[in-house]
Amino acid sequence: MNALTKITLRNIKLNRKRAWVTIIGIMLATALIVVVADMAESFRSSMVEYEKAHSGDYHYCFYDVDPENLKYFEGNRNIEKLGYSVDLGYTELTGSRNEKKPYLYLKAMDESAMQVANVTLTEGRLPENDHEIVISDSIRTNGGVEYRVGDTIRLTNSNREDAKGNEEDQSCEYTEGEQLTDSGKAAGEYTVVGIMERLMRSQEPYYAPGYTVITRITDVTQYSDITVYASYTKAGLKRREEVTAGLLKLSPEIYQKYQNGEPLNEEEQQQLEESQKIASYVTCNIWLLKYQMMLFSDGSLKMLYSMAGIAIVIIIVTSVFCIRNSFVISLTEKLHLYGMLSSIGATGKQRKKLIYGEALILGAVGIPLGILLGLLAGWLVVKGTGHLMQSSLQVTLAYVISWPAILVSIVLAVITILLSAGQSAGKAAKISPIQAIRGNDTIRISRKEIRMPKWLSRLFGIGGTIAYKNLKRARVKYRTTIISIVVSVAVFIGMSSFMSVAMKIADTYYTDSSYQLMVPLNGKDQMENARKILNLDGVKEAEICQRDYISVPVDEVKYSKQYQTLMGNTGEEDYSDETFMIVALNPEAFQAYAKKLGCTVKDGNSQAILISDVTKTVMQNGEEKYMTGELYDYQTGDVIQGTMEMSDTPISVQIIKTTTERPMSVENIGGVGMLIVSNTELTDYQKEMIDRLEVYIHCEDPDGLQKVIEDDMEFVNFNVVNLKQSYDATKSLFTLIGVFLYGFIIVIALIGITNIFNTITTNMELRSREFATLKSIGMTRREFRRIIWLESVFYGVKSLLIGIPAGILLSVGFHMAMGTNLETAYHLPWTGILISIGAVFVLLFGIMRYSMGRINRKNIIETIQSENI
Structure with missing residues (x-):
């Protein structure tokens, strides 16, 4: 040493x-550096696992590979893991209550492919040979057909063709007139050995017409058109385009041009066609790659x-x-x-x-x-x-x-x-x-710079003069302390305002909605199911809504004077038709809505309530402008005639009221005028309207009612939209952000506090001789305490005078960035400001009191004689 x-x-x-x-x-x-770095890495790793579970644990997928070409994949040093899957075909599912999913769809997979597909068992085990299958639980919950472990199912493994004879797969939804045809693959008896959760969307899209069932590949060479899932090594991922091109026996340059959609010359096209004999096409699990390789082209990363x-x-x-x-x-x-x-x-x-x-x-x-x-x-x-x-x-x-x-x-x-x-x-x-x-x-300061304002001297006396001049004399030394307080105060006020605005957004999103649940029902003849929902316990108010659009010649539309003036100054060409949304409510909801508006619904056909306030986008001198207000000038008794957009069927409705008040089913829709009618008055047009009903429900227990609808109502082609869950998710996200932000503030504040404590206590120690000298010439304990308290006040006031405005500016920025859709005016973050003021003075007075106690315990003569503290 x-x-x-x-x-x-x-x-x-x-x-x-x-x-x-x-x-x-x-x-x-x-x-704090470790927490930030590790949390970023933890989030990335969590997203990697999320993508593996929701899109598959593979990097590249090669389709329609023949057995003789598997040699290019097996033993490749750049591939860490391979999985094989084969699509075998469809079988009619007798008794399926979901008219859009009338089939079973058999896939054969090896163990690795089942891991790729994230096969999750709810009962039983995975198949061990090609005569055993695991079936999807959605066959029972969605299709209404129940199989148990141990049952035997005969699968025909057929092809599927539409009405024109075109072969279709799971990526094509069911259409009227399609049929199953012989695929040349052998039918067979399969034993159910397990039940699994529905596969991820990449394996079975929501619109797929077949429920997936899986058997085991025992010998991959007996199949053709094999799907190969490849997971690359770390070295392979770094050269992923070169590796993929090599597997296809294609040059990296041609592969890259093909992937980028660039034109190929004749020779390059021939090479591409040769490579497609190995695999007809290749897809990339792009999100998994982005998170694993930290490809910063992705916005979230x-x-x-x-x-x-x-x-x-x-x-x-x-x-x-x-x-x-x-x-x-x-x-x-x-x-x-x-x-x-x-x-x-x-x-x-x-x-x-x-x-x-x-x-x-x-x-x-x-x-x-x-x-x-x-x-x-x-x-x-x-x-x-x-x-x-x-x-x-x-x-x-x-x-x-x-x-x-x-x-x-x-x-x-x-x-x-x-x-x-x-x-x-x-x-x-x-x-x-x-x-x-x-x-x-x-200490370097001029006489002019240390001059004290007379009003301060008169107000605070000799103690104030000494305190003020000491701060001026040592201003470089104390600047760090001031800035430490300013940073902590500004960040705290800004972040507390951020959390206030965030929670207000979440609260407004939920409380401003008149409904808590929305149930879309797709397909024909769903009105009976919709009425079942209306009769459930816990439903306080509900609307059954069906929407479509009608076109009205623009020269027959009665526009408001405001809109006519605006359109006259646009300099744009006129358009031929105006579009209205026609909203058909169930009779009870329509009657209640009309009663609320104070109008009477008479017996007759096609009576409508017009919602005329619209936020419409128009072009004015080449710039996009927004026109908000009443777009139309229709009176009670006026008639609107047009044609249904889906079929050109003529339609005529009579206006019984013009209003800006909306029913809950369309309260969040804008950009178009709306005609609210009773669906009983549109009997002649029902077949022309979109095959979709929506039930909007106002209730006190959304979660409980959602469970009743999902568990007890035997519907198909539906899902429940729960605004409360969206609200809770939004609030949880803001709370999560708040935890990180406040954690960040606390640690920054702790660093600042240790610095402030260090600065003030050490400064007091270094000034011990000065204080001892003042005491030796007769300064009283009271006057000495006054000096220290005034220094604390000067510290605090100066810090707050800078920190509070900086925090307010931060809060205004957050309000402008996040609160653009809130109708409430900006409010100063008084809570954050008051907490900051209190915390600063408590901190300063506490530290000063601690330092004073140490100094008062020292002997005056020994302190004056001391040369080294």
Whole structure:
């Protein structure tokens, strides 16, 4: 151990308190970097697992591969895992109540392909040979046909052709007139050995006409048109385009041109056609690749890592600014030491080494502690917020300890420490022995700059004068403290305003909707099912809604004067037809709506209520403008004649009321005029309207009613839209963001607090001789306390005068960015402001009181005589 190291260690031991304060600052900064880096990596890893579960655990998929071409895939060093799947065909599902899914669809898979498809059993086991099958649970829940484990099913494995004789697969929805034809594949008896959850959408789209059942591939060479799922190695992923082109016996240049849609010459086209004999086409699991390879072309990844990068930069800058103060104070305190070392021949380089050596020793303690604290904090955050991410993003957040992230955190922490110590090291290297021993180089201020306003002197007396001049004299030293408070105050006010606006958006989205559940029913003859929902317990109010559009010649439309004036100035050509939405409600809902508006529905045909307020987009002198207001000028008794857009069938309705008040089924629809009618008055047009009913429900227990509809109502082709769940998901997302933001604020504030504590307490220690001198000439304890309190007030007021406006600007920015659709005016974040004011003064007075207590316990004569604190 050389002399410089011994001096450094001795100084650290002599100033244990300041050393530990600096270590805590380093530890918090390191912990925050570790948390940010590890959380970003945990989110990425969670998204990788999410994509594997929802889109498949593979990188590339090769279709229609013959057995003799499997040699190109097997044994390839760039492929880590292969899976094989074969589509065998359709079988009619007798008794299916879902007219859009009348088939079973048999696929053969090996074990790897079943993992790719994420086959999840609810009962039984996976098939072990090609005479056993596992079936989808949706055959029972959606199709109404129940099979049990142990049942035997005969599957014909047929082809499917539409009415024109075109062969179709699972990507083509069911159409009227299609039929099953002989595929040439052998039919067989299969034993049900397991029941699985419905496969992911990439394996079985929602509109697929067949329920998937799976058997086991025992010998892949007995099949043709094999689908090959390939998972590449890490090395293969780096050269993925070259590897894929090589598997197809195609040059990488031609493969890339083909993938980019670029034109190929005749020779290149021939090579492409040859490659298609190996695989007819190739698809890429792009989202899995993006997350695994960190391809930043994806917006979400860009946002994630940009946010993490910005957060880390903020942490480093804030930490450097805070931690450096410890080294500045250390330099000020040890000027005599550096002056004496310089006087006996220590070079500037050696003095610089003293500062950097101290920094690295403190870092050697603080960084490992910070890493452990960061890992613990990250684990607690994941455990505490995992359910919020699951409910908001449907992603299960798994905590991953990323060693590269930890290594990056260590490097960044070391950089932070070196930057913090850099300025002090530079000053220590340049200081002259005489200046250091005299100690007169730390204060540089002119007589004019230290002049005190007379009103302050009159208001606060001699104590105020001393407090004010001390701050002016040492303003460079205290600037860090002020900025630390300003950053903490501004960030807290801004983020509290962000959370307030976020929660207001979530609350408005839910409470402004008159309905809580919406049930779309697709297909014909669904009115009876819709009426069953109306009669359920817990339904307070409901509307059955069916929509379509009618076209009316534009010269027959009665436009308002406001709209005519606007359109006259557009400079655009007129269009021939105006479109209205026709909304057919069930009679009870239509009668209730009419009664609410104060109009009477008479017996007759095609009476309509016109909703005339529209937000319409128009072009004015080449620019897009929005016209909001009453677009039409129809009166009671007017008739609108037009044609149904789906069939050109003529239709005529009579206006019984013009209003801007909407029924709940169309309260969130704009951009078009709406004619609200009773569906009993459109009997002649029912066959022309879209085969879709929507039931809008106002209730007190949306979750309970949704469960009743899904479990007890034997419907098909429907799903329940629960606004409360959307509200809860939105609120969970904002709460999740809030947890991270407030966690970030707390740690930044802790770094700032340690810095403030270090600055103020050390400053008070360094001024012990000054205070002892003042006491020795007769300053009373009361006047001394007054000086300290006034310094706290000056600190706090100056910090708040800067921090509060900065926080308000942040809150205004959040309101403008997030609250554009809120009708409420901007409100100052008084809660955040008041909490900040209280916290700042409590903190300052607490630290000052602690420091004063230490000083008051010291002997005045010994303090005056002391040369080294």
